[in-house]
Amino acid sequence: MGTEHFDDKAATWDDDPEKVRQAEDVARAVSAAVPLGQATRLLEYGAGTALVTQALIASAGGIGRVTLADNSAGMRAVLRDKIGSGAMPPDTRVWDLDLENQPAPSEPFDLIVSSMVMHHVRNLPVVLAAFAEMLAEGGHLCIADLDREDGSFHTHDFDGHHGFDRGELATALDQARLVDVTITDCTHITREGVTYPVFLATAREGAAATQDDH
Ligand SMILES: C[S@@+](CC[C@H](N)C(=O)[O-])C[C@H]1O[C@@H](n2cnc3c(N)ncnc32)[C@H](O)[C@@H]1O
Numbered sequence: 001m002g003t004e005h006f007d008d009k010a011a012t013w014d015d016d017p018e019k020v021r022q023a024e025d026v027a028r029a030v031s032a033a034v035p036l037g038q039a040t041r042l043l044e045y046g047a048g049t050a051l052v053t054q055a056l057i058a059s060a061g062g063i064g065r066v067t068l069a070d071n072s073a074g075m076r077a078v079l080r081d082k083i084g085s086g087a088m089p090p091d092t093r094v095w096d097l098d099l100e101n102q103p104a105p106s107e108p109f110d111l112i113v114s115s116m117v118m119h120h121v122r123n124l125p126v127v128l129a130a131f132a133e134m135l136a137e138g139g140h141l142c143i144a145d146l147d148r149e150d151g152s153f154h155t156h157d158f159d160g161h162h163g164f165d166r167g168e169l170a171t172a173l174d175q176a177r178l179v180d181v182t183i184t185d186c187t188h189i190t191r192e193g194v195t196y197p198v199f200l201a202t203a204r205e206g207a208a209a210t211q212d213d214h
Pocket residue numbers: 003006019023045046047048049050051052069070071072075097098099100114115116117120121
């Protein structure tokens with residue numbers, strides 16, 4: 001799937017109150033699960049219009065430098081508008097990044113968040129390995145996404161995952177050498193009268209734990 005779908009949706013993405021509610025639910029769950037503070041260097045991957053990051057900043061009362069990555073030019077244009085209008089901190093960076101096809105930037109982050117993105121990623125192990133590489137020592141990864149569904153969620157052209165089995169995702173996170181993997185209920189999305197549950201998976205950079213094992 002190309003980026004056209006999200007390019008077209010970007011300008012009106014925030015007009016949907018359900019998207020705002022879902023993002024706030026995800027941010028609330030992330031805030032409850034991991035430490036957040038003025039020094040937390042945050043990467044939101046597949047940030048879209050950064051609804052989750054905006055809610056995180058509001059709930060944390062401040063955060064370290066924010067980096068927003070998305071491979072959709074339309075989404076990145078909205079992000080730049082938000083920075084320009086003061087809706088996001090002025091030092092926020094916007095990256096054109098697709099970790100399936102580009103190497104992991106060599107910069108450490110204390111927290112990587114991704115909401116409703118991983119089901120669009122075909123090569124999950126490659127992207128999880130890139131996240132593990134970008135996490136600072138002891139840093140945290142938070143992934144919100146759909147539980148396994150019957151394929152009815154996407155009505156547009158779609159070649160990604162029909163949600164995830166929690167056990168299989170936990171195994172994939174282990175295989176990326178992340179530790180302390182936890183997967184809990186987070187929020188839900190209702191479409192055409194069907195409710196799709198959304199989980200939050202959290203994990204921690206594991207180099208220190210791996211070294212201790214040896
Ligand atoms: C369903 S939207 C979610 C947007 C936002 N995270 C939210 O919760 O409102 C998925 C986002 O992931 C982005 N995306 C999809 N595949 C990507 C990839 N391989 N690399 C970077 N971004 C990607 C899309 O452009 C889109 O902005």
